[in-house]
Amino acid sequence: MESPIQQYLEELLAEVQDLGSGAPYNVHPAGREPRPGDFGICLATVDGRVYSVGVADQEFSIQSISKPFSYGLALADYGFEAVDEKVDVEPSGDPFNQISLAQDTGRPANSMVNAGALAVAGMIRGGGGKSAVRRIVDTYSRSAGRKLSSSRSVFDVEIRQSDRNHALTYLLSSVGIIENDPTRALEVYLRQCAVQVSCRDLALMAATLANGGSQPLTGEQVFEIDVVERVLSVMMTSGMYDDAGAWVSSVGMPAKSGVGGGTLAVLPGQAGLAVFSPPLDGHGNSVRGLETCRRLSTDMEMHFVRSARSGRSAVQSTREISELPSRVRRTVEEAEVLEQHAHRARIVEVTGDLFFAGTESLVRAVSELDDSVGFVVLDLRQVYDAGQLARQMITGLRRQLAAAGRELVLVTGDDAPAVTAMDDDGPSGSPVTVYRGLGEAVEHCEDALLERYGDLPTATERVPVIDSPALALLPEADRQRLAELMERRFHEDGDVIRRVGQRFGGVHFIVAGRINTIATDPGGERVRLNTLGAGMSFGELALGTSDRQETTEKAVGDVELMVLTPEAIESLESEDPDLALQLWRALTRDAYTLVDRYLREAAVRLTY
Known part of the structure; x- marks a missing residue:
């Protein structure tokens, strides 16, 4: 299933594509003129997932x-x-190519303007058998996760058009900021600007900074965290030059633009964003790049103030519902159907806050589920807060699933997060299904799987007592004889059929309807242990506990029972001891099977 995030980026690309203002950078090799209509967007998460649309793999000059x-x-x-x-770390408020240095020190204001970048280029030296330029390109390559190269033809054109940068370089040399050959510093700078990258490369380079300096795909530590901290701080205040204030206010991510048409933005700890579109505004920033970043920041809640709340949001696990079975006691036939089709219903457990990072991981986990999964349970009980993005994306997931005949189920716990505020009708024509407990959600999925894949009786159908699984091994004549000894009883919804502490009241066979078995937990709260359906029995376990009822049995809807009373059992043991023995063997075998299953399921049921 296509991710709603991918769908959003495709829609965004189509909408922003219509912006026609701006003009491409006019310095380029012959035959390599930029095409104004080229447009690509890439979003890379810190764990290496890359979403891309448009001309995401087309190479261009990295420039600034x-x-x-x-x-x-x-x-x-x-x-x-x-x-x-x-080089200082102060925002200048000036254009990127302004010829201005601090009066007292001669330092450029920051490393993001040309003067500061030239000063930095003048400091970098070769080493380990590599030139300064080779070390720079290697650093970019390690950040991108693939080998990059610097274009000689781009460099040749740039150096012929660099009178202003020549002036800056010699001015920096005159005040001692560049201590060696100023021409060499200029060449190093222009060679780094001529490195060829794609939108995808830039997104992964941004994600490397977002990931504390560790490249998401290779795991290589390109920069230490203290270096990343300084770099992102300067990018936040100065990366967009004299448009930096408006950028921080409207987008709120450390960013850098280049006259080659690229824009790079970093959401620390979460993702890197890159946009490629050649037409530039008066500040030298990509027109479509700016609009794309503004839209993403708003729609994806990527402003640093919002994203800082996201904590460690993550998908903790995805599992089949068979790993967390419901409290409904299933027949052997039902259990076989569920075992065969349990892979068609999966639970996705999410913790933390659902802002950009948490929402992206949730959407990715659901989108990557196999198409055979017809029921998706989102366990949101450990989600503490949710933004508008989460509501939009989960609504989008529900619609996509419903359109494919699949269902999304939410589990919210007692304190439902804002993410459940989704009541619009999707293609299925019904709102999202919400449960407070995971057990109820799993039960819903089990029932749906049984209805879809099992040709079995439902809770509304009758199972005559002679067809009860507990008596299945007895000859038909013996089952008929036992049925004749039983009393038929009817109960309405909510009736308490057996109460804790009552003496043994006989063996109850459910002909129609459902029964909830209720107990008291160590904290004094009443909890549902399981639900029994037609064809099942209860009451016999009281014989093993001093003839006392240990649980409460309560009717769910209208219930029809056949009851083998204590008096009927006593009469049977006196008049037909062989049949009585066969009855107790059958009930013991059935009880042993149930106890064995309960022991295997008890641990997982404690989780919900």
Whole structure:
């Protein structure tokens, strides 16, 4: 099933594609003119999932998006104090190519403007048999998770058009910020700007920063966390140049743009975002890139203020319902059907808060379920808060599932999170199914599986006592003889048929309807142990507990019983001891089977 997040990105691409303002960067090699209509969006999570739409794999020049990664390399090489002596960390409020340095120190305002990036390029040295440029490209490659390269043709064009950068470089050299050959520093800078990347590469590079410096696909620690902390801090205040204030207010993610048409944004701890679209605005930022990031920040709740609340939201587990069976005592035939088809119903357990990260992991887990899964139970009992994104995405999942003849079931516990506020009708024509307890949700799925795949009696049908599974091994004549000794009884919904502490009241065979078995837990709360249906029996276990009833049996709807009373049993033992012995053997065998099953299920039932 296609992820609602993927669907959202496809819709977003189509909507933002119509923006026609802006013009591409006019410095490029002959024959490599950018196409204004090119547009791609990629979103990469910190665990390596990449969502992409549009021209996500088309390569273009990284340009100024290189600055944060070279800054991180310089910090790793020299340490914070040495780099701070060359480049400040203050937002400038000026355009990216402004020729201005601090009057007292000569330092550029930050590493995101051209002057600061040139100062950083002047610091990076070769080592280990690699040139400075090779070390820079290697760092970018490790962040992207694949080998990148710098375009010689792009560099040749750029250096012929770099009078302003030449001026900045020699100005930095004149005040001692660049201590070595200024031309070399300029060449290193332009070579890093000419590195060719795709939108997917940038998304994974952003995700590497979001992941504390660890590349999501390879697991390699490209940067240490203190370096990432500094890089993202400067990106947040200065990455979008003289548009930084509006960016922080409306988008709220550390970001960097490039005149090649790329835009990179980082949601720390959660995801990296990249957009490619060549037309630029007056600040040198991609027009579609800005709008895409603004829309994503709002719709996906990716602003740092909202995302900071997400904690460690995650899908904890997905499992078949057979691992957490309901409290309904199933017949042998029903149990066989459920065993065969249990894989068609799965439980997805989610914890934490449902903002971007938690919602994405939830949506991914459901979207990746096999198409054979017809029932999806979302266990949200440990979800503490949920944003609008979660409600929208879960609604989208329900609609997609319903359109395919599948069902979404929510479990919310006593304190239902806001995510359950979904009452619109989808393709199925009915609202989402919500239960407070997991046991009830599993029971719902079991009943649905039995109805869909099992040609078996339902709770509304009658099972004559002579067809009771407990008596199945007895000859038909003996079953008829026992039926003649029984009393027929009827109960209405809510009637208490047997109460805790009552003396043995006979063996009750359920002909029609359902019975809830209720007990008291250690805290004094009444809890449902199981539900019995037509063809099942109860009451015989009281003989093993000092002839006292240990549970309460309560009617669910109208119930019809056949009861072998204590008096009838006493008469049978006196008049036909052989049949009485066969009866007790049959009941003992049935009880042993049930006890064995209860012991195997008790541990998992404690969880709900």
